[in-house]
Amino acid sequence: MxxxxxxxxxxxxxxxxxxxxxxxxxxxxxxxxxxxxxxxxxxxxxxxxxxxxxxxxxxxxxxxxxxxFKAFIPNLLEVFKGDKDFFTKLRYFVSKYIDVLERNPHLPGFVLHEISHRPDNLMKMVKEMNFDVDFIQDQIAEEIAQGKIKAIDPAQLLINVISLCIFPIVAKPMISGVIYKGDEKAYKKMLKDRKTHVADFIINSIKP
Amino acid sequence: MxxxxxxxxxxxxxxxxxxxxxxxxxxxxxxxxxxxxxxxxxxxxxxxxxxxxxxxxxxxxxxxxxxxFKAFIPNLLEVFKGDKDFFTKLRYFVSKYIDVLERNPHLPGFVLHEISHRPDNLMKMVKEMNFDVDFIQDQIAEEIAQGKIKAIDPAQLLINVISLCIFPIVAKPMISGVIYKGDEKAYKKMLKDRKTHVADFIINSIKP
DNA sequence: ATTTAGATTAACCATATGGTTAAACTATAT
DNA sequence: ATATAGTTTAACCATATGGTTAATCTAAAT
Structure with a gap:
């Protein structure tokens, strides 16, 4: 040693x-x-x-x-820089991101709670690490221009994607309790299914 | 007096x-x-x-x-008991619910944070007020049976609806900061648009 | 072996915080 | 006018909590 x-x-x-x-x-x-x-x-x-x-x-x-925060907005977003088909990249991202969050279930709640409690202080910190999601929105706009997906506000689509991934984790006790009546197994199965469901749901909505 | x-x-x-x-x-x-x-x-x-x-x-x-908690799961869900067209009720619910949350932006974050911090204690409390979302899932199943919407797990659809409504509020500083670079106006406009966007997005995905 | 500089701890300190108490206050009933 | 019962407050109390200090310990350098 x-x-x-x-x-x-x-x-x-x-x-x-x-x-x-x-x-x-x-x-x-x-x-x-x-x-x-x-x-x-x-x-x-x-x-x-x-x-x-x-x-x-x-x-x-x-x-x-x-x-x-870095774990919350993972490098995973980088997959959208690849030259694969957009839907393929979306499927990959959703599946992997839910996977990450599933293993750190308190992470999104923590980040969102703290950031909403001291927005100024924390947003400054966020800016220092300068994140960029513009390229994803550009890519969505490009897909629309090429007629590969329906017309949609790229920002709204981006928000939809992350909402559908993150919320079920943040609201775990809520969903587990109210929808699944405390059946943890059912909640876990839902999350597992969700890894494909969310991308399907989105693609169904935006395919031309 | x-x-x-x-x-x-x-x-x-x-x-x-x-x-x-x-x-x-x-x-x-x-x-x-x-x-x-x-x-x-x-x-x-x-x-x-x-x-x-x-x-x-x-x-x-x-x-x-x-x-x-009562404000968080509002009576609004009752609209699904009406006999209007399912998509009409969905549009109404999404629009009104986002409206409610917009006026109480800290509400969902509070409820979710506290409930995930003391799940047992709080879930007991939740059970006392016995909420019921089963009838919505039944209704979704019925719509599917009648071929009015595509086959989809009713629970997943329900989770999608509430995710798309609530998350953008919970993540306000996040979205406002990272996606809109601190432009509050842009965030507000997004939320306003969202009152119709979310229902459109969902209906696009599940219409046969 | 001694020195040195960083690592670690027990014992404190000042303040914040949830909670209590006893006295004072106020409107109403008698 | 006086008594009554609920309301309100100033002054406390015990404990929790973030933070500090001075002494001790440890391994490496000399």
């Missing part, structure tokens, strides 16, 4: 442990509901050590938020 | 003021982020008076949550 200079003591991945613990706690409880003590407990360290690495709760939160 | 027996002092609608203040604060900040002091301030009363009417933060929260 090689060590770097200036590295000491038994545990050389404390930062990593803190990040992982903070991810779990923040994403589940949100900024307001999270407790530094609990993060320390989950990380298996002293509370003061949190402040040694990340000076304040807010600083630590910002680190976690960035990580969460 | 008539008074009831056992009613006293200048202000006879303190409870009302508390509820309104609590609604504003809880729905904007969530249970964890809300402060009893702020609720008292917004209501223009002493903090102790909150505890006089509602013994604890949790009790007060439960009252507000019920109100919020």
């Amino acid at each position: 090689d060590k770097y200079i200036g590295m000491s003591k038994k545990d050389n991945n404390t930062e990593e442990k803190i990040i992982q613990a903070a991810e779990v706690v923040f994403i589940e409880k949100g900024m307001a509901g999270a407790r530094m003590q609990q993060i320390a407990d989950v990380a298996g360290i002293n509370k003061a050590l949190l402040h040694y690495y990340y000076r304040s709760k807010e600083k630590l939160f910002n680190v976690i938020f960035k990580i969460a | 008539d008074k009831y027996i056992g009613m006293s002092k200048k202000d006879n609608n303190t409870e009302e003021k508390i509820i309104q203040a609590a609604e504003v604060v809880f729905i904007e900040k969530g249970m964890a982020g809300a402060r009893m002091q702020q609720i008292a301030d917004v209501a223009g009363i002493n903090k102790a008076l909150l505890h006089y009417y509602y013994r604890s933060k949790e009790k007060l929260f439960n009252v507000i949550f019920k109100i919020a």
